[in-house]
Amino acid sequence: MARESFDKEVQFLRLLALAGGAYNRQQFASRLGISVHTYDKTLRYLKDMRTSLQPLSEKQESDLAEGLRYNYYESADPLLLFLFRAKSLKESESVRLSLTITLLQDRELTAKELLDACSESMPADFPCPDEKTIRGDLKYLEAAGVIKRGEGGRPYRYRAANDLIDGLSDDELLDLYDYVDVMANTQVPAVQGYLLRDTLKKALAQRGFAPEVSDIHLYKYHYHSRILDEAHLHAIFQAIRERRRLHFLYLSPKKGKNYASKNTNPLFERESEGSEEKTLPLLVIYDHQYGRWYLIGHHAKLGMMKYRMEGITQLEAGEAVEEAVFSARLDRAREQLKQSWVTDTLRPVKVVARFYNPDRAGANFIRERVEAQGQWGTVREESESTFLFEITVNGIYEIKPWLRSFGSSCEILEPAWLCKELIAEWEEIRGYYESVRENF
Known part of the structure; x- marks a missing residue:
């Protein structure tokens, strides 16, 4: 899924969670700044994605709002989580990576052996990968910690990184699941915890545990913006670590618009209702009372700036700055915020x-x-x-x-x-x- 499209789905889900059934199609599309046709297309896409992960009843199929809340007490799949699963992977990539991980579950394979195995097992509807693609997939999965390289020299052999789960007894695995379950539902940020929680739930199922075992703690988290805004955290924290400026389109929550499309066709180009921002990210602040994330940055002309994370779209990293410059800006921001209840810098x-x-x-x-x-x-x-x-x-x-x-x-x-x-x-x-x- 393209980055712009992901912004659209996040804002779509945010407005859906906040407004419920209060808007009709035209009002919903107007608030998002999209056409009714785009609204219908996005709604179908989200329904298809949600149904592929969890079958819904006929009634739930007809109402996405009900479908997303099909089990009131089940927060294992917050609104952002199933978007993460489909955000950046094409369907062919998803099938290929899933097949690769499956093949490496109980044996070590080289890149060439994996290529032969993938060619034999790949569904007929998808093209067979070449060696360059397989090596790229292995590099990606190794960096993500999903697989690990075996001992010995070339040709390198790879296997699934299941040492943690495989080394735990049943009681230890249950204890770990309960701990992750509590932490993911009570701490911030939480999306990575939900992903780990899903992995542990699958491990429990593979060992023959009944589904009821994983439902000891029941949660319902109401601050959907907290979860949805975590889509930006990884990119922002990486930019802070690398001292890189960020470029994004900012839609102020006061303006009442949640989304603006990225115009790539000059025939349909129109002036955006948001503001083009270029800032050096310094801090991320979370407001527990309202479940909101804030980005604190430094603007070359305006000084310290505060952005509500929900208004950030089309986020891209820019050029890096000197460490001395970054440290000076950060120290100044911390001094200004020293007595802020959240982000206020008034008298x-x-x-x-x-x-x-x-x-x-x-x-x-x-x-x-x-x-x-x-x-x-x-x-x-x-x-x-x-x-x-x-x-x-x-x-x-x-x-x-x-x-x-x-x-x-x-x-x-x-x-x-x-x-x-x-x-x-x-x-x-x-x-x-x-x-x-x-x-x-």
């Missing part, structure tokens, strides 16, 4: 809040949450029923939703204007529901 503000302990015996979940999520803020006792939380942050716009989420258990003491803002917001919310209350 520092001192916030003091009074928290009320739960009026019941047992765990103090208010205190535990403040201590776990309060970052560098300080907590001090005020009375038996209250404690104070104090922190200095860059602006209040990112910390305000966190404070507001405590409801009546939190009272803002400083700054006074923030207290007034929250009072006005609660009054507005009460106005929305006042008529509803009168009907009870």
Whole structure:
């Protein structure tokens, strides 16, 4: 699948997950910035891809939104995972690589022996590979850690890298699966963990374990953007390691457009609604409260820039910069973000809040949450029923939703204007529901 097409599918799935059935075809296509014809074509493609991985019922076939959520508690296949499986491989490459791995499962083969075996086993619908293609596949699979080169000189012999799984007992394999299952569903980033989880699930099936064994822990993760945005992480982290600039088309979430096609035909070229960006990537920040990824970079003219990962499309690596230049930009960015709740770089503000302990015996979940999520803020006792939380942050716009989420258990003491803002917001919310209350 082409890179541009992958961007389109990611944004398609994001909008589908967020909007559900709220949009009709025309509204959905308009929001994505594509034609209705392209919408229908993409929908068919995703249905075919999903059905090939997990058979769906007739009802689920008719509704992709239901098909993607065919089992509410099964998060082994998040929305991004099945796109990863088909992203960069042509159908012939997928068949050839699968055949290569199968042939190397229980024996060592040279490139020429593998060529003969592939020629005999390749389906009639696909062309037989040549030696250059086989050697390229072996190099790719070895770099990915799927196969390993045997001992001895030329001609090199290869076999599947199954030492880890084969060396584990049944109980050890179960323990490893449970650990990976928990970590993939609770930590970030997670896609590589989901891929490992699938591999271990297949290994358990090969040893004769029933499918129910792998369903001890049941999860449902609601932040689809967190998973979908991981599509960019590998390329961005590689660019950071190599100190390379990144070129991409950025669609600001404020603009209401999720995707813009890459115009390659001059007859149909039109002005893009996004902005062409060229930045030196410095940091990646994850916002746990909203499940969002941010790219922090340095723009040659505008200085430090912050990009929501969901707006990045057509990502490509550019030229490298000197290590001294990269280090200076990185140090400057860290200094600016030192007191940021997430990514704010506004004027520092001192916030003091009074928290009320739960009026019941047992765990103090208010205190535990403040201590776990309060970052560098300080907590001090005020009375038996209250404690104070104090922190200095860059602006209040990112910390305000966190404070507001405590409801009546939190009272803002400083700054006074923030207290007034929250009072006005609660009054507005009460106005929305006042008529509803009168009907009870």
